[in-house]
Amino acid sequence: MRGFAHLVLTLLASSLLTASAAKRPNIVLFYADDLGYTDLSCQGSDFYRTPNIDRLGREGMTFTQAYAAAANCAPSRASLLTGLYTPRHGVFTVGNSDRGKSAHRKLIPIKNTTVLKTELPTVAQVLKKAGYRTAVAGKWHVSQDPTSYGFDVNFGGLEWGHPKSYFSPYRNPKLKDGPKGEHLPARLAHEVCDWIRSPQPEIADGPFFLYLPFYSVHTPIQARKDLTAKYDKVQGGTYHSNAKYAAMIEAMDLAVGQVLDLLDELKLSDNTLVIFTSDNGPHGGVSNAKPLRGSKGMFYEGGIREPFLVRWPGKIAAGSRCEVPIHQVDLFPTFAALAGARTPKLRDGG
Numbered sequence: 001m002r003g004f005a006h007l008v009l010t011l012l013a014s015s016l017l018t019a020s021a022a023k024r025p026n027i028v029l030f031y032a033d034d035l036g037y038t039d040l041s042c043q044g045s046d047f048y049r050t051p052n053i054d055r056l057g058r059e060g061m062t063f064t065q066a067y068a069a070a071a072n073c074a075p076s077r078a079s080l081l082t083g084l085y086t087p088r089h090g091v092f093t094v095g096n097s098d099r100g101k102s103a104h105r106k107l108i109p110i111k112n113t114t115v116l117k118t119e120l121p122t123v124a125q126v127l128k129k130a131g132y133r134t135a136v137a138g139k140w141h142v143s144q145d146p147t148s149y150g151f152d153v154n155f156g157g158l159e160w161g162h163p164k165s166y167f168s169p170y171r172n173p174k175l176k177d178g179p180k181g182e183h184l185p186a187r188l189a190h191e192v193c194d195w196i197r198s199p200q201p202e203i204a205d206g207p208f209f210l211y212l213p214f215y216s217v218h219t220p221i222q223a224r225k226d227l228t229a230k231y232d233k234v235q236g237g238t239y240h241s242n243a244k245y246a247a248m249i250e251a252m253d254l255a256v257g258q259v260l261d262l263l264d265e266l267k268l269s270d271n272t273l274v275i276f277t278s279d280n281g282p283h284g285g286v287s288n289a290k291p292l293r294g295s296k297g298m299f300y301e302g303g304i305r306e307p308f309l310v311r312w313p314g315k316i317a318a319g320s321r322c323e324v325p326i327h328q329v330d331l332f333p334t335f336a337a338l339a340g341a342r343t344p345k346l347r348d349g350g
Helices: 002-011 051-057 073-082 123-129 182-195 225-232 243-265 327-338
Strands: 026-032 061-063 133-137 154-156 208-212 272-276 310-312 320-322
Touching: 026 243, 051 073, 051 243, 051 272, 061 123, 061 272, 073 123, 123 133, 123 208, 123 243, 123 327, 133 182, 154 243, 182 208, 182 243, 225 243, 272 327
Parallel strands: 026 208, 026 272, 061 320, 133 154, 133 208
Antiparallel strands: 061 310, 272 310
């Protein structure tokens, strides 16, 4: 599946591969946390409202069978960043692999690592070497410092699996506090918008790679009161009815809108590939992926099948859909191809 999916994604950019280096696209990758397959209105929810994310599908392509590399956070992120499956990078789960009662396990858990090996090339390193400026904003979760993995700047990324607070003060040493009571997705969007507006002088005309892995909508569910009140007044939907969770999703959607609006303002949208997807299925305690079976932590469809929306005006047909199964590990070689960069070769067992 990997090779075929790589081909499918790369074909989306076939018209650009013959263009000059100056026309290489900016790349914006929105990566939600614990957002399920049906947790968007464009994915079937009749309760959650996501107009900005829906816009990506309306103006681009919706992949209906897109899969993450794992059913929880850290291994999915490690695979996304390296283009490798879990046995190659060794991050199999979050924390220790022998959690829970041993009597419930029929297999001996494989040894797990919680820190991504620095000798493994990342997509950010490959793009940076190709002349891209790079930034990450939000949940990193595979080491203490993403700047050791090819990112020029980092807004809020460290080893944490969830924020200490979704409201400022955030108590995050890698992120500036906003006004008291500010919500975290808005702060992350504010930081990256400032970064996009202020390129590094030495590569001011070069493309950029923005990796925005929201902490949202991972627990704790700490939603804006104004958004929660709106959903409290709405009757529950077919599968979804949690007002606070709906408010968390909408707050993230508003942050996506901040970035999309800036791309429009700066006239960058036509030369920017934008992707929105998620790391695994929804937390079963607050949402569900129905009609798919399962949720976060499970390798049923509901645990690993993700929303996957791609927009690139003039290159990807608006409102199009693709039923071909794809996998998130294929983003690494696809991004490298768009940048005119070579994907590194690893030693066996690397």
